[in-house]
Amino acid sequence: MINENEIYQINKVTPKLAKWFRNENMICSQILINYLSLAENNNSVEYDILAEKCKNIRTFKSNFEQMKNFGEKNHGKVFDILGSVIKLWKPVENDIYREYEKFKKYKSRD
Secondary structure: OOOOHHHHHHHHHHHHHHHHHHHOOOOHHHHEEEEEEEHHHHOOOEEEHHHHOOOOOOHHHHHHHHHHOOOOOOOOOOEEEOOOEEOOOOOHHHHHHHHHHHHHHHHHOO
């Protein structure tokens, strides 16, 4: 059962997703897009692999933390960590994949 805090996070993240995929310069966008591109080619994505792919993002660690935790001032929860494996947070997973597919179609026209 979803609690109030989870509903708050879902409502916080869902409206932001389209903007994140439209603006690849945003740090949260870069982290999410890098994660999704790694996930397409691997059964799982480990934190160290994502961190390496995002090594050009000086504030990767603190921004990633905001994307995996509940918080009033976070970007919005999109990730869960199981050991060292990163997964999309289930309540927003379908919304993320929907926006990612739109993003890939748009990019393929370039």
